[in-house]
Amino acid sequence: MGWMSQWLFSSVGRKWVMAVTGLFLCTFLVVHLSGNLLTLIPDEGKTFNAFAHFMSHNWIIRFLEVVLFSGFLLHIIQGLVLMVRNRKSRPVRYAVHAAAPSVSWSSLNMGLLGTLLLVFLVVHVGDFFVESRFTPEKLGTDAQGYVNLYAEVVHSFSSLPYTLFYVLAMVALGFHLWHGFQSAFRSLGLMHSRYTPAVIWTGKVYTVVITAGFLFIPLYWYFMQL
Amino acid sequence: MRLTLKVWRQKNSQDKGRFEVYHLNDLDEHASFLEMFDVLNEQLIREGKDPVAFDHDCREGICGMCSMVINGRPHGPLTHNTTCQLHLRHFRDGETITVEPWRASAFPVIKDLVVDRSAFDRIIAAGGFISVNTGQAVEANSILVPKENADQAMNAAVCIGCGACVAACKNASAMLFVAAKVSHLSLLPQGEPERYRRVKNMVAQMDKEGFGACTNTNACEAACPKGISVTHIARLNREYLKATFLQEE
Amino acid sequence: MKLDAKIPAGDLETKWTRYRSTVPLVSPANKRKLDVIVVGSGLAGASAAASLAELGYRVKVFCFQDSPRRAHSIAAQGGINAAKNYRNDGDSVYRLFYDTIKGGDYRSREANVYRLAEVSTNIIDQCVAQGVPFAREYGGLLANRSFGGTQVERTFYARGQTGQQLLLGAYQALQRQVGLGQAHVLARHEMLELVVRDGRAVGIIARDLVTGRLERHSAHAVVLATGGYGNVFYLSTNAMGCNVTAIWKAYKKGAAFGNPCFTQIHPTCLPQHGSYQSKLTLMSESLRNDGRVWVPKAKGDKRKPADIPESERDYFLERKYPAFGNLVPRDIASRAAKEVCDEGRGVGQTGLAVYLDFSDAIRRLGRSVIEARYGNLFEMYEKITGDNPYETPMMIYPAVHYTMGGLWVDYQLSTTIQGLYAIGECNFSDHGANRLGASALMQGLADGYFILPYTIGEYLSGLIRSGVVPTTYGEFDEAEREVAARIERLLSIKGGHSVDHFHRELGKVMWDHCGMARSRESLEHAGRQVAALREAFWHDVRVPGTAHELNPELEKAGRVADFLELASLIVQDALHREESCGGHFRTEYQTEDGEALRRDDAFMYVAAYTYAGPDAPAVLHKEPLQYEVVKPAQRSYK
Helix, strand or coil: CHHHHHHHCCHHHHHHHHHHHHHHHHHHHHHHHHHHHHHHCCCCCHHHHHHHHHHHHCHHHHHHHHHHHHHHHHHHHHHHHHHHHHHHCCCCCCCCCCCCCCCCHHHHCHHHHHHHHHHHHHHHHHHHHHHHHHCHHHCCECCCCCECHHHHHHHHCCCHHHHHHHHHHHHHHHHHHHHHHHHHHHHCCCCCCCCHHHHHHHHHHHHHHHHHHHHHHHHHHHHHCC | CCEEEEEEECCCCCCCCEEEEEEECCCCCCCEHHHHHHHHHHHHHHCCCCCCCCCCCCCCCCCCCCCCEECCEECCCCCCCCHHHCEHHHCCCCCEEEEECCCCCCCCEEECCEECCHHHHHHHHHHCCCCCCCCCCCCHHHCCCCHHHHHHHHHHHCCCCCCHHHHHCCCCECHHHHHHHHHHHHCCHHHHHHHHHHHHHHHHHHHHCCCECCCCCCHHHHHCCCCCCCHHHHHHHHHHHHHHHHCCC | CCCCCCCCCCCHHHHHHHHHHHCCCCCHHHHCCCEEEEECCCHHHHHHHHHHHHHCCEEEEECCCCCHHHCHHHHCCCCEECCCCCCCCCCCHHHHHHHHHHHCCCCCCHHHHHHHHHHHHHHHHHHHHHCCCCCECCCCCECCECCCCCCCCCEECCCCCHHHHHHHHHHHHHHHHHHCCCEEEECCEEEEEEEEECCEEEEEEEEECCCCCEEEEECCEEEECCCCCHHHHCCCCCCCCCCCHHHHHHHHCCCCEECCCCEEEEEEECCCCCCCCCCCCECCHHHHHCCEEEEECCCCCCCCHHHCCHHHEECHHHHHCCCCHHHCCHHHHHHHHHHHHHCCCCCCCCCCCEEEECHHHHHHHCHHHHHHHHHHHHHHHHHHHCCCCCCCCEEEEEEEEEECCEECCCCCCECCCECEEECHHHECHHHCCCCCCCCHHHHHHHHHHHHHHHHHHHHHHHHCCCCCCCCCCHHHHHHHHHHHHHHHHHHHHCCCECHHHHHHHHHHHHHHHHCCCECHHHHHHHHHHHHHHHHHHHHHECCCCCCCCCCHHHHHHHHHHHHHHHHHHHHHHHHHCCCCECCECECCCECCCCCECCCHHHHCEEEEEECCCCCCCCEEEEEECCCCCCCCCCCCCC
């Protein structure tokens, strides 16, 4: 197994891990957003709560959840390790910074954006996931007898500070994805004049759609409850 | 023209270092950036002060020795350029210019603007070659190389080893330098037998030297005097993956 | 002293083969016990060091730059010649040999040049195997182009960066040996003295340029590969650090110096513009393949080039040399450019420039073809001058580029000191009085890869029982003391002028009076001026800092001090050679139409000088040149 640690602990291998987990998390975001959009169906949360129930009781999903958590964990740990190591590579900083025009702001701040997202993640998981999974009695049930996560979501976004925090985090997510999506392909060695333009284009569309979607929900609920 | 220079001065590797400010008058806008330093040094010598040490040799943009971060950009504000071929006409009269050495833990400062780049030599020694002793070669035209491959290999091989990629990268990563050599040699049939050993050994040495990892910011490509493309970094990643899973034991 | 070139007997074609088959060998087990020092890491040094290390010798390589890859071979643009005859245009080893002899104006050794032409083909094989990305045809085969002084296409190239690619090939081969522990590179080290014991080279004194410490390094043989001394002219196409110091120390320790006055002026360089200028930039000779050189017919014509009609332009190279046109050898093209400028027909602000015009070629081939051929050169031109050569003709002027002279070596590349070898540009060897384009790379690599590794064995085979050479010999003590004393002296003068000041002055004297055209009067003047300047230097130079740190001014001071001595030797040689040949043009010796007048009856020899003390003129020794195969004739490119 020496070859595997040699690979995974090399700078190239670490980036491979970041790319694979990053792209995996991108697929998760699609599922997550699809679920969230169900709150917009005007049925007092029937569909959404049913979906939440399905997600927390189906055994395949429960298994994938473990994979998802591992993905998050790997992405976060590896990201933090890289951030620390990369900073150590330049102990004395430059007095004057000037990035070339072709260098995107996102790409220079992936560590910062990632850290912001980590903070968000801790709060977010604590708020919705932990409550609905481990103390569902606090949330009450809806007419179908499912845990009423819908009410909790709607209620959360009646608070301005909470909504702003959420919005800020989603903007950070947008910048993170803006660079991360296409960067992942390069870390995997996938770059060619034939398909890279398509990758970049897809990444941008994906980022805009996902970010816009995640931004729309809190703003919608906040303004609905004014 | 007149310029004010804010130059990093550091007596030796132990010294903490600091900026010093110099004023230069009567500069010719057609003089090169290094010729301006010649003028500065003559001035300092006349004043009985210690001249600024800086690396330079060919002054025609090919030896890769010159190395200054000028207003936050390695080799200055132009693209596809080296410090020695940067001319004062690209600055405004009266401008203040900050000049710093390459900054990376793998490139320790020796004095003033001079840094130690021997890490690059060690990376090449670890695998940046094709093992062929003198006399072992076959007839040159018995090796066919598609023109496209030769051109691509040349695009990578033009690297001058100056280290601007490292200086520009927020992680002080040497990926573009390493990738250029890996790419150059793996694109040619002559490099085929050692392609897996090469990429693994070079990356291992790169990590050992303390260079950072690649965040794909493209800062290296923008700073590279020879405009070497980041596509070579993708090729390195590919080669490394292949080496990990396809190399025969 | 008798100069014995040790040329093997027999036919020209078989000399080298026979030599190789009969030269004494060193067994692999014994090679491991032998140390070789290589000073310089350019094409010759790196290739020799790599090849010697591959053979099993223990090799130490010294270079003053921060990495062996920086050596100035890296700047060679155009290409490398080899008699492959891939173009089926009638090339052969003999023809390359003949072109080189003729190009050198019949002042080189037949046997050496033939060997050079012979191994030229191996060089291409070796470099391709190393992964040098030479230009290719669509079929995957190697491409060629033509160069000055030849009528065949035998030049191999890698865009405009052939020297870089060849050097990186040699550098990588060397680094491979470093990785294997067979070679050691001491970068940022400068050789400051040669150590000689009982007439044999046994080591060097080197200064660690970072710490300033003087170090002793011993070896069974010392190989100098330190390049040319063109920087004696201050402004040249050489790198800033190029210097004569290593070979000058060898000369002062007894090695003969061959043909010091043979310096090459390259016709296609960027013209000079200001007093602060530190170097001149070469534009590859390959540009003359498609560029046409011209000046206005009328004196003082200040119109823009585009406004000067065809009928009022003088394409002087095509007019004077219809057979070779713009591709005449360098010395001839340079002198022709100087002539038209002296007539007052030069262009540009200073009047010291001629046009190199691509408009015809762009019309004929299209911009994209020209871009593919010379794109990077055009870019470089624009970067430096701010002019776009696709739209307006380039302006060029000759500049010092290469020195054919150097340490005298015999057929085995051995100097007159036993165990001291000189390879590449720093020996006087194969180019006679003028080097053809794309031949420097060929010679450097021929010496390093294919010649020295054989010939050095002959000497080393006699030393297999000697054991490690101790650095405790009295000669090491003495050499180190001398070096330290000289450094001390340089630092203690604390005069009023910088090192560069003296270097610039020296360059001006040499260029004006010992440059493209020389006369008895100008040379005698130069001699006096150089002596006065040397005197002034040792009284008035100011070297700041100390000896125990990185001190670039101190490094320069040592080099300029040596240039100041070398300049006198160049002048002495130029004065003595009362003829015009190749790069050496004495105005007193020219034909009626202004061509060089060679005097084979009196000067068909190599002038080799030995040191005779600080105040005495050097002692001249003559090695007669015998032409057994080629019949010397007046060079004609008409």
